[in-house]
Amino acid sequence: MIISGKPQRHEKPWRLVMYRTDPDGKCVPDYKVTEFDDLIHEYYTQRTLELERLQQLLSSQEISPVHFFMEYHHMSVRDVASRMNLRLSVVKKHLTPQGFEKVDVATLKRYARIFDIGVSDFFQFLFVPPEVGISVEQRSERLLQHVVITVANE
Amino acid sequence: MERIDNYTHDVASHCESGSVRNVLVHFGLDISEPMVFGIGSGPAFFYLFFAKGPNGLPLIGIRNAPGSILKNVSGLLQLEFVQKRYKTTDLALAKADELITRQIPVIARVDMFYMKYLPQFLQVHAPFHTIVLVGRNRDAYAISDPYFNEIAELRTADLKPAWETHAAMAQDNYLSYIDRVPERIDWRRAITTAMIKTSRNMLLPPVVDRLFFFVGVQGIRTYAKKILSWPDKYRGVRLREGILFQAVGFEDQGTGGGAFRLMYGAFLQEAAQLLNSAELESMAGRMIENGLSWQEISRKFIKVGKPIPLDDDAYDDWSAENRPVLGDGLAEISADLVRRAEFEDRFFKDLRKAATALR
Incomplete structure (x- = not known):
């Protein structure tokens, strides 16, 4: 998984079409920033905390990489099993480090598709400093990851 | 391209x-979008106790099933x-x-x-x-x-x-x-048929509404009752996220605010003009008031959910001190939801009558 040193944040206010009443009592659409915009900032903060927590669990071999991505993307085991077209018990096995070791490459490719990552992301964390640019392209049905790293000239 | x-x-x-x-x-x-939503019989309520969201709390549906708007609009406009x-x-x-x-x-x-x-x-x-x-x-x-x-x-x-x-x-x-798209559209037929269908979706017949206690107005009542038990069933970040998600779901997830009720009010206003009906105009006002009350419920969910700590380890200490406040906050929301259910019960009965008379 590639983790950028640039913290994820809510850069510009997100606008939604919301209905409000005008002075004549008419209910009209208004393209505006949501009243709960601050929850979006909170979402990114929480996501950073979640990433740290899951990395710790992964490092201490309490969870498998499949479990890591499932929780990171707020998915349930049932949803993952349905999308993978696998029995619930099989997915549950893949959530443990021991079970993950037995997953074949074809299955990993399918997991990679539902988490929208490359197969290599299951096996490494790549930390990229904020001043470094990075672009990633998945090839060969996510089996190969083409990474381009750019360093700004001083 | x-x-x-x-x-x-x-x-x-x-x-x-x-x-x-x-x-x-x-x-x-x-x-307009409200007209599509109204003819599509968009408003609904489902307390999906059997389907859990990512935070473990049951999911809530506040519109009809995906695809139904398109299906209803196509049928009624004879596309x-x-x-x-x-x-x-x-x-x-x-x-x-x-x-x-x-x-x-x-x-x-x-x-x-x-x-x-x-x-x-x-x-x-x-x-x-x-x-x-x-x-x-x-x-x-x-x-x-x-x-x-x-x-x-x-x-x-x-x-x-x-x-x-x-x-x-x-x-x-x-x-x-x-x-x-046909050259001539029978708007009166499309609008009134959709209103009757929406009312039917919200008000199940007696006995049936006991079996389907999670659907329509009865679903709002069930939801109102169930939220009181959340602090016993859930804790920490999951509880916090679950409570905040209710507000986001009612307001920001493509609803136009007030759990789709404001957009439905805009539809009723437009329908009143098109069909030249003072009764529908007054009903539109009632639905907009209802939408604003749903919006207030979302604000209360935020007020109740936000103080819960973002860190699971801090939850027990926080809960020891704040549990009664959390309980009171949810009880207030529950009472508000019961009032919404009572309102929508009366409203959709009136709407069915008004639409039948306008046919």
Whole structure:
């Protein structure tokens, strides 16, 4: 998984079409920033905390990489099993480090598709400093990851 | 990129009603999003006790099933409309390419997770997102998404997994398009039939509403009762997220505010004008008041949920001190929800009568 040193944040206010009443009592659409915009900032903060927590669990071999991505993307085991077209018990096995070791490459490719990552992301964390640019392209049905790293000239 | 000529993209509150509105406008029909939502019999309520969200709390549905708006609108406006689910994404894409070449916008239902043009907080696994494909080149499609303020570009490599997810209840490789809009539309029939249908969806017959205690007005009552037990069943970050998600679900997730009730009020206002009905005008006012009360409930959910600590380890200490406050806050919301249920019970009975009289 590639983790950028640039913290994820809510850069510009997100606008939604919301209905409000005008002075004549008419209910009209208004393209505006949501009243709960601050929850979006909170979402990114929480996501950073979640990433740290899951990395710790992964490092201490309490969870498998499949479990890591499932929780990171707020998915349930049932949803993952349905999308993978696998029995619930099989997915549950893949959530443990021991079970993950037995997953074949074809299955990993399918997991990679539902988490929208490359197969290599299951096996490494790549930390990229904020001043470094990075672009990633998945090839060969996510089996190969083409990474381009750019360093700004001083 | 090859694009459909004269297609005008516009933002909207909701993905399905917004996409259908954009496509109908493309076919020359002057129609608003609230009118599409109203004729589509959008308002509903489901307390889905059997389906848990990511935070473990039961899911709530506040509109009819995905696809129903398009289906209802097509039927009542008598559109020449084609819908099909293809076996594979490649077949669906081949059909989409053919339609785009024929200058026909293609409605597709996809998983929002892969919509890379949306901000990251919206890229979540929700396989019921309605978009319109309005152009293409060798390896990307032009997407008209009502949640995005311009026509976006999505790589075919991202569209493919979004269109075929195998997720429960997802309509994989679903594609639909409108062939022709009739020259004359019987608006009176379409509007009144839709109102009666919406009322029927919200008010199940006696006895049936005991069996389907999670649907419609009875569903709101069940939901009001169940939220009182949340602090006993859930804790920490999950409880916090679960409570805040109620507010976001009612307000910000494509509802137009007030759990879709404000948009429905706008529909009733428009219908009142079109059918020249003072009774509908007054009912529109009542529905808008109802929408504003739902909005107030969302604010209360935020007030109750926000003080819960973001750290699970801090929850027990916080709970020891604040549990009564949390309980009182949820009790107040529960009472508000019961009032919404009582209101909607009366309202939809009145609406059914008014619509029947107007037919």
